[in-house]
Amino acid sequence: MRLGSMWRDALSALVREPATQQYPFERLQAPEHLRSKLHWDLTNCTGCGLCAKDCPSDAIDVIVLDKKARKFVFRYHVDRCTFCSQCVMSCPKKCLEMANDEWELASLTPDDFLVYYGNEEDVETVLAAAASNGADASSTDTE
Amino acid sequence: MPTTPTQENDVFRIPIGPQHPALKEPGHFEFTVDGEVVTAATLRLGYVHRGIEKGTEGRNWIQSLYLLERVCGICSHVHATAYCLGVEKLAGVEAPPRAQAIRVLVAELERIHSHMLWLGVAAHEAGFDMLFMYSWRDRETVMNLLEGITGNRVNYSANQLGGVKCDIDGEQADDIRVGLDFLEGRIKHYLDVVSQDTMFLRRTRGIGVMTREDCERMGIVGPTARASGVELDLRVHAPYAAYPEHPVNLVTATAGDLEARFIVRVNELFESIRLIREILDDLPEGDLSVRVPRRIPAGETISRVEAPRGELFYYIKSNRSDMADRVKVRTPTLPNMASVLEIAVGHQLADIPMILTGIDPCFSCNDRMVAINDPSRGEQAWTWEQLRQYGIEYYR
Amino acid sequence: MSAIAALLIFPGGVFLLLVGMIYEWIDRKLVARFQNRMGPRWFQPLADTIKLLAKEEVVPDGVDARLFFTLPVIALAGAMTAALYVPLVGFEASYSFSGDLIVTVYMLSLLTLGTGLAGANTLNRFSLIGATRTLTQLFSYEAPFLLALLGPAIVADSWQIGEITDYAGDHVWLLVTQPIGFLVALIGLMGKLELPPFDAPEAETEIVAGALTEYSGRGLALFHLGKGVELVIGLTLVAAFYLGGVTHPLIFVAKTLALLSILAGLQALMTRLRIDQTVGLWWRYGALLVLAQFLALIVWEGVM
Amino acid sequence: MTTEAILQTGSALIAVWAKETLTPEPNRLDAIIEPDDLLAAVTALRDAHWGYLSTITGVDLGVEAGEFELLYHFCAGAAILTLRVRIPRDQPVVTSIYSVIPSVSFYERELIEMFGITIEGTPNTDRLFLPDDWPQGVYPMRKDFNPADA
Numbered sequence: 001m002r003l004g005s006m007w008r009d010a011l012s013a014l015v016r017e018p019a020t021q022q023y024p025f026e027r028l029q030a031p032e033h034l035r036s037k038l039h040w041d042l043t044n045c046t047g048c049g050l051c052a053k054d055c056p057s058d059a060i061d062v063i064v065l066d067k068k069a070r071k072f073v074f075r076y077h078v079d080r081c082t083f084c085s086q087c088v089m090s091c092p093k094k095c096l097e098m099a100n101d102e103w104e105l106a107s108l109t110p111d112d113f114l115v116y117y118g119n120e121e122d123v124e125t126v127l128a129a130a131a132s133n134g135a136d137a138s139s140t141d142t143e
Numbered sequence: 144m145p146t147t148p149t150q151e152n153d154v155f156r157i158p159i160g161p162q163h164p165a166l167k168e169p170g171h172f173e174f175t176v177d178g179e180v181v182t183a184a185t186l187r188l189g190y191v192h193r194g195i196e197k198g199t200e201g202r203n204w205i206q207s208l209y210l211l212e213r214v215c216g217i218c219s220h221v222h223a224t225a226y227c228l229g230v231e232k233l234a235g236v237e238a239p240p241r242a243q244a245i246r247v248l249v250a251e252l253e254r255i256h257s258h259m260l261w262l263g264v265a266a267h268e269a270g271f272d273m274l275f276m277y278s279w280r281d282r283e284t285v286m287n288l289l290e291g292i293t294g295n296r297v298n299y300s301a302n303q304l305g306g307v308k309c310d311i312d313g314e315q316a317d318d319i320r321v322g323l324d325f326l327e328g329r330i331k332h333y334l335d336v337v338s339q340d341t342m343f344l345r346r347t348r349g350i351g352v353m354t355r356e357d358c359e360r361m362g363i364v365g366p367t368a369r370a371s372g373v374e375l376d377l378r379v380h381a382p383y384a385a386y387p388e389h390p391v392n393l394v395t396a397t398a399g400d401l402e403a404r405f406i407v408r409v410n411e412l413f414e415s416i417r418l419i420r421e422i423l424d425d426l427p428e429g430d431l432s433v434r435v436p437r438r439i440p441a442g443e444t445i446s447r448v449e450a451p452r453g454e455l456f457y458y459i460k461s462n463r464s465d466m467a468d469r470v471k472v473r474t475p476t477l478p479n480m481a482s483v484l485e486i487a488v489g490h491q492l493a494d495i496p497m498i499l500t501g502i503d504p505c506f507s508c509n510d511r512m513v514a515i516n517d518p519s520r521g522e523q524a525w526t527w528e529q530l531r532q533y534g535i536e537y538y539r
Numbered sequence: 540m541s542a543i544a545a546l547l548i549f550p551g552g553v554f555l556l557l558v559g560m561i562y563e564w565i566d567r568k569l570v571a572r573f574q575n576r577m578g579p580r581w582f583q584p585l586a587d588t589i590k591l592l593a594k595e596e597v598v599p600d601g602v603d604a605r606l607f608f609t610l611p612v613i614a615l616a617g618a619m620t621a622a623l624y625v626p627l628v629g630f631e632a633s634y635s636f637s638g639d640l641i642v643t644v645y646m647l648s649l650l651t652l653g654t655g656l657a658g659a660n661t662l663n664r665f666s667l668i669g670a671t672r673t674l675t676q677l678f679s680y681e682a683p684f685l686l687a688l689l690g691p692a693i694v695a696d697s698w699q700i701g702e703i704t705d706y707a708g709d710h711v712w713l714l715v716t717q718p719i720g721f722l723v724a725l726i727g728l729m730g731k732l733e734l735p736p737f738d739a740p741e742a743e744t745e746i747v748a749g750a751l752t753e754y755s756g757r758g759l760a761l762f763h764l765g766k767g768v769e770l771v772i773g774l775t776l777v778a779a780f781y782l783g784g785v786t787h788p789l790i791f792v793a794k795t796l797a798l799l800s801i802l803a804g805l806q807a808l809m810t811r812l813r814i815d816q817t818v819g820l821w822w823r824y825g826a827l828l829v830l831a832q833f834l835a836l837i838v839w840e841g842v843m
Numbered sequence: 844m845t846t847e848a849i850l851q852t853g854s855a856l857i858a859v860w861a862k863e864t865l866t867p868e869p870n871r872l873d874a875i876i877e878p879d880d881l882l883a884a885v886t887a888l889r890d891a892h893w894g895y896l897s898t899i900t901g902v903d904l905g906v907e908a909g910e911f912e913l914l915y916h917f918c919a920g921a922a923i924l925t926l927r928v929r930i931p932r933d934q935p936v937v938t939s940i941y942s943v944i945p946s947v948s949f950y951e952r953e954l955i956e957m958f959g960i961t962i963e964g965t966p967n968t969d970r971l972f973l974p975d976d977w978p979q980g981v982y983p984m985r986k987d988f989n990p991a992d993a
Contacts, residue, residue: 002339002340002341003340003341003342003808004340004342004805004808004809005335005336005339005340005343005808006273006274006277006336006340006807006808007804007808009273009277009332009573009575010273010573010574010804010807010808013572013573013574013575014572014573016575018571018572018575018576018577018578019280019283019575019576020575020576020577021577022577031287031290031291031294032291033291033292033293033294033309034290034294034295035294035295035300053203054203054205054206055206056202056205056206056207056208056209056210057209082209082298082300083294083295083300084209084212084295084298084300085294085300085308086205086208086209086300086303089303089308090205098294100294155664156664157664157665157668158664163747164743164744164747179668179814179815185969186971187969187970187971188971188972194983194990196984197983197984197988197990198990200986201990232868266810267744268744269810269811270735270736270738270742270744270810270811271809271810271811272574272735272807273573273574273807273808276574276575276576277574277575280575340810342736342809342810342812343810345810345812345813345816346810346811346813359895360945360946361945361946362895362896362897362944362946380920380921381870381920381921442867443867444867444868445868445871445916445923445925447897447918447923454897454918456897456898456916458900458914458916460902468902469900469902469903471898471900471901471902473897473898473950477898477949477950478946478949480949481946481948481949491813491815492668492745492746493739493742493745493813493814494813495745496744496745
């Protein structure tokens, strides 16, 4: 039985750096294997859509414009992503990769959460189609 | 909070929850008190309507894994492990030894993280914020390790059907060893504090006593039961994954009060540390995963694992499609919760948060069966405006 | 004119409120550092106060509105009035008469009493329990605390704060001759301010915010300011009586801060006591010990 | 005692009521029981202190099959003994085992709310999981409840 058994911690803390930090001014180094924003590489993609099928949170749409000409657009909903990396595992051609440094993903506008990957003209086609539909791009379901 | 006190027949009821500083998650208790002494208690759950069990019936086997991982935010890995082990059994495949070892390693790191989180919360409930702050500061070490291995701080998604996603290289192993050495020293200190500090013992010794018979009668599981001398630990009695190769020593105490629950949980941390070191020294070589078919053969299986809070029970039934026919989850908190209602009676109101925390409750774990949709309204989900309006009407 | 200035600006009023906030900040910062946290920045108590003053004050159903609004004012006014008789920041007290010690101690109790009544005024169950606990605790520490302050009064042969302070300044620190009194006064101050481990009346994990659960906005701000003021006055009294007087601003700051760091350390290291344990501690040990010392003092004075 | 031996002991205890026993996995034993025999079988296990009731699983076998299956999982070490009871979907009634195992209350209330099964003799039938304004007669875990198009 002792009174104040944590006094040593209290005293040593006075001469030690605080464990807490003021976040926006000081940032911790992200670990090497951190899973953050998803990136897609068109080169090997076959448009099979397994990534979209296995995604537990509907964060991925693979929009096939022309299968033969391999014109694919990859739409990624950052806000829905749970960073489980199942898509990376499911992809048979290893087209997907999760960055380890883009972890500050908060945003004030929903537009920032919709990311398109693909050739520039293809993305523009998809965007134009979405705009002409009048519906917001996120609700159109294309696979 | 309605402002009129419930005073029928001179009965004074204190509501704890759904929003209350003692509860880190929503649940609703009503304690009838006589002065400061509790005379009766009732419980109402379901504030986290999430419909997870039903949700698995509309998702494929892979998607369900991530849904089930979110049954609990603290012990997410054991849920995924239980599910993966069950589905692998149904599919007739077995994850490679290296995957099983990594599963156990992450599970034990998670146990450290969960127990240290609990230690802090329990100390906070007792009004001992010093221990709270320090145990959470040190818990950061294990969080960082988990983040370094799996890439996520919570809901690690280390598992996939047929194995694991993340490997452990030499550098990571060294990081883990360094972290464990630091933690071991700190945990020794905490064991000292919870078993020696006079002021703290005044709040834990002899409070919330459950005898071994009580535990068996109420079906209590996990460290709560082991603190009353019940010898029940699935890692010992029904070893799974890599536990057959790395046996666990059973940690029990006999007093059955809050102090015993503290001591059992802190002692389990040493056991976890020992186990992780053992696995790191003896990590089998080989693949990380095997292929699991998208359609699982028909059948049913039961998968039980030892979560940080006790026995986690999964019943999985397949009807040979790419979706589960039925997934039943029995989390350890549900049987343990009943004990709170019973042992609270006769205690001081001030002890209630401690008794409640003593079982390490996880409300989200309980509330996973209901869909948020209200069929009578014919809508799939509520819009923000509807939800706001509902809130306003409800409290009018 | 000077009386109004003393009450509103210096050393009472605005100045005292600011000092109260600074001391509150030091207390919070110290506890945070003991817990290896960064703690709040220097303007945090001021920012909190401004924020609370700007916020809507919700009047719950079923309360006596007049009481609801006046209680915080009375509580703060009590603490501020008490400040007039105390040698704050090393300056001589603004007012003084023989027997002002008793008036000061009872003015200080107004805050606790106000808190208790405020809790009892609302129908909230947490407030009611908080109010019961606040008043229960008041009855347990008040007598020992008063006895602890009367010890120096006996040896100084005066019930006037100024004279006791002078006596304490001229003699060996009373901390040495009356150690029990010092301890009880210091711990009684913690009870008075409801600091851990005596924070059962506002134990957030049990009864949310205790008696003040229903208070928001201005009322809450006033109660908080009152607490800050009381902290300063309490520290001043203990330092003046037991640490050899406070005759100079620098000496004042040094002595009160030393006391404050002890308070912060005790707060950090202790676990909250249940209300029955608090009462038991005070009556079983605090009151008896200080009473024994008090009797010894009277006998000693009689013999001399 | 080995897992097999434990299972054999359990099997012997309920042999009188078991219409059929299966061993789907080495550590499991399933016994099919008539709803009327449930209480007797559970009492036998309880009296012999064979393991503990881990949980009750309700399974909806579908509208065509017209039956619910209730699985009473008893665990002892690694061994799991499951009492399987089938009850008709249109008249789902089963006897409560509360009198034998009081800790069953939460599981029985779960069955009442999620499947609309009437548990005869369970003392507390207050709502535990579903919201207060959940419509009467809608049972989310039944197969004909579809969250998406309801």
